[in-house]
Amino acid sequence: TVACQPSLSIEFSRQEYWSGLPFPSPGDLPDRKEGPSKDFQGLKLPLLLWQVLCLKNDTIFKQAFSLLRFRTSGENPVYSAGGILLTTSRHYRSKPTHGIGRYKHLVKPEEPKKKKGKVEIRAINVGTDYEYGTLNIHLIAYDMALTESYAQYVHNLCNHLSIKVEESYAMPTKTMEVLQLQDQGNKMLLDSVLTTHERVVQISGLNATFAEIFLEIIQSNLPEGVKLSVREHTEEDFKGRFKARPELEELLAKLN
């Protein structure tokens, strides 16, 4: 028999649910033994509701009701009912929650960090586009402020003309002592100490047709006292920046 009372005890609002539906509440339905097909033809019942109405056992009916209630509201029925099937949050491959929580495929893989020791990159020297490879512009002068300010100017000019500046570095200062022969006697007297400063601006991708104009601009803007030298970048230039290692050289000399 269909029992109304359990429905009332479980959910208070169930009564309203039933009353809103376009079919009579279970209490009004005729006896089940006659079979559902004859009486239910005219009514459009949701399948679940029909299953519920067919059940005979009270406890199962309770369970089913709770299942029905929670299915319609969209929650997971088993949790809150404290049901038999204790479970897990398994996300099956067929369900829409498959792959929830995956994020590694969205993050860019980090490149392994390079240890000390830069690798030199060689560019094409005269390719089909007639471009120069890596060029070094050396600016040498005795006055440090002047060299630095002109190196700054060259760097800004390259930026403005969209020439790629790879690096802008300084070479170590060279000190020269100028000794003069004294007027009286043969002793050499220290006259002055000259320090030579060198700044290098390394560029790449200079167009051959533009190189002419660029070189002319740099040359005509040279301030007094600054020497200009434009060369192609070579291994020796690169290695010349590193400190000399006397122990290593000694060992190598011993080997040979």
Added chain:
Amino acid sequence: MAAPTRRTVLGLARCWRRFESPWSLGSRSLTLAAAPSNSASPWRLLGALCLQRPPLVSKQLTPMQEEMAALLQQMEIERSLYSDHELRALDEAEQLEKKKSDLYEEKDEKNILLVQDLEDMWEQKFLQFKPGARITDADVKNDRSSLHRKLDRNLILLVKDKLGDQDVWMLPQAEWQPGETLRQTAERTLATLSENNLEAKFLGNAPCGHYKFKFPQAVRAEGSLGAKIFFFKALLLTGDFSPAVEKGRHVWASKEELGDYLKPKYLAQVRRFLLDL
């Protein structure tokens, strides 16, 4: 049916006309090299040399530039640290003050030369130094064929050549011969000018300017409608014309003086690639 065909024919004619006078050097030289005898182009090719003597002395600063330079120098001094020389000067000044106060014991003076003495010596030397004159004799006499004038400007070589039956001032040029690049034509011009006295450095392989002109009707022959001149820039390193060369045929002119010699249209094209800073 008739209308579309007419349109396509017109289109073809337009394209053909456009192709007849192209500016691209490469295609022109290629066609000439392929069929040297008498190919389709009625233009003669000439390679010209723009020989520039770079300035030997920097220009005079304008008043605003001088003020700016003084300001920057002041800032540099204020921000910089003391040099060895200045530290020594400060130490010696302190020692002198201590001596004057009479509380100081006489110690052996190790440095015979005080900083003050050094500075006096340097001052003397500086007064003896005479810098070269900015305005040379040639400037005073306005001798335009000398190389030693207008030391702070770029000077360009101009020569007088016969064009047709007129003497015209222009940049030295030579006719292009098949089988050589236009830069080699310019180098040949340089060699023939001075008989290997002048040494110049070409900064690049590309021409810096061009000029096109048509021959007057009288001179126009079959297959020569006019000439196209491509200019190549070179910086003068050393050397000059020997004095045996007859005067009046060459001139070293600065940018403003070019107008006295060159024809207006030619001048307009030449001015475009002259950099005067």
